[in-house]
Amino acid sequence: MNQCAPPRWLEGILRWCLPSQDRETISGDLLEEYRRVQWPQLGSMRANLWYTRQVLSFLAERSFAGSPLRACLTWLSVLTMSAGVWLAFMEQVLRHPGYAARAAVAGAIVAQGLATVLFLMLQAGRAFRLIVLWAAAGAIVLGASAIARILNAVHFEGFVLLIGTALMLQGTVTMLVAGRWQARARR
Amino acid sequence: MAELLGTFEQAVLLAVWKLAAEAYGRAVLRAVMTSLARETAAGAVYATLDRLEQKGLLASRMEPGTPVRAGRPRRYYRLTAAGIRALNDSKAALEQLWQGTHWPLGAKA
Numbered sequence: 312m313n314q315c316a317p318p319r320w321l322e323g324i325l326r327w328c329l330p331s332q333d334r335e336t337i338s339g340d341l342l343e344e345y346r347r348v349q350w351p352q353l354g355s356m357r358a359n360l361w362y363t364r365q366v367l368s369f370l371a372e373r374s375f376a377g378s379p380l381r382a383c384l385t386w387l388s389v390l391t392m393s394a395g396v397w398l399a400f401m402e403q404v405l406r407h408p409g410y411a412a413r414a415a416v417a418g419a420i421v422a423q424g425l426a427t428v429l430f431l432m433l434q435a436g437r438a439f440r441l442i443v444l445w446a447a448a449g450a451i452v453l454g455a456s457a458i459a460r461i462l463n464a465v466h467f468e469g470f471v472l473l474i475g476t477a478l479m480l481q482g483t484v485t486m487l488v489a490g491r492w493q494a495r496a497r498r
Numbered sequence: 499m500a501e502l503l504g505t506f507e508q509a510v511l512l513a514v515w516k517l518a519a520e521a522y523g524r525a526v527l528r529a530v531m532t533s534l535a536r537e538t539a540a541g542a543v544y545a546t547l548d549r550l551e552q553k554g555l556l557a558s559r560m561e562p563g564t565p566v567r568a569g570r571p572r573r574y575y576r577l578t579a580a581g582i583r584a585l586n587d588s589k590a591a592l593e594q595l596w597q598g599t600h601w602p603l604g605a606k607a
Contacts, residue, residue: 330548333544333548333573335563335570335571336523336560336570336571336572336573337523337544338570339563339567339568339570339571339572340522340523340524340567340572341524341540342566342567342568342570343524343564343566343567344524346566347566365540365541368539368540368541368542369540369541369544370541371539371541372539372541372542372544372545373541
């Protein structure tokens with residue numbers, strides 16, 4: 312029984328998202344329950360599913376816990392990333408003229424959202440914070456220009472308005488959160 | 499009076515109190531799920547334990563790990579004097595709040 316273990320990569324994610332003082336104790340608690348209860352009762356596959364759920368609960372705690380502003384920023388980033396993926400997918404399907412450039416913009420939206428989520432999870436250093444700040448400024452400009460374009464367009468596109476607004480909001484909240492951290496780091 | 503505790507914090511502290519010498523993370527999680535009668539995320543319980551320890555309401559000690567844990571230590575929690583006081587204050591505040599009110603409440607005519 313002591314030989315059975317959850318997938319190493321999953322345990323790696325768990326250990327990565329735990330604070331250093333809890334890394335050994337919490338991963339030990341989960342391993343013990345995995346080996347003593349879950350694996351003997353449920354078998355390997357369902358025990359791994361149980362372990363995945365536990366890891367996700369720690370990931371969620373790390374992403375959404377803290378100030379309401381942080382939780383709001385995580386949700387906004389998830390929204391802009393999803394919108395970016397949807398845009399890129401639609402560009403690939405419809406292939407209107409200039410689709411490659413628009414797909415690249417969609418890719419940039421996904422990358423910006425991902426960088427923001429990673430920034431929140433890793434509580435990253437100064438260089439990464441600056442990149443995220445610049446990316447947030449880019450998101451605000453992109454969102455504003457998308458809104459300006461549809462307001463002047465013949466056909467009104469609600470989806471573009473939604474993405475544009477989400478990008479502007481996400482960029483603004485990112486600047487607030489990253490700016491606060493920057494100020495705290497200076498103290 | 500100390501800062502009043504939320505329901506979840508009270509559930510975690512009470513679980514540590516009831517488990518006494520056996521209060522480690524997973525045992526606390528199971529006790530909280532039983533007392534609240536609902537599924538509870540492990541991450542939320544461990545984060546609350548950490549927060550309560552930082553507030554000085556809990557203290558912890560490490561015990562050496564066993565082979566089934568791959569030698570990783572186990573962290574046991576106990577209530578501090580401030581933790582016991584905070585629980586007592588929360589209970590007293592709740593009772594004071596309900597004083598003079600018949601329970602369960604019915605619809606007013």
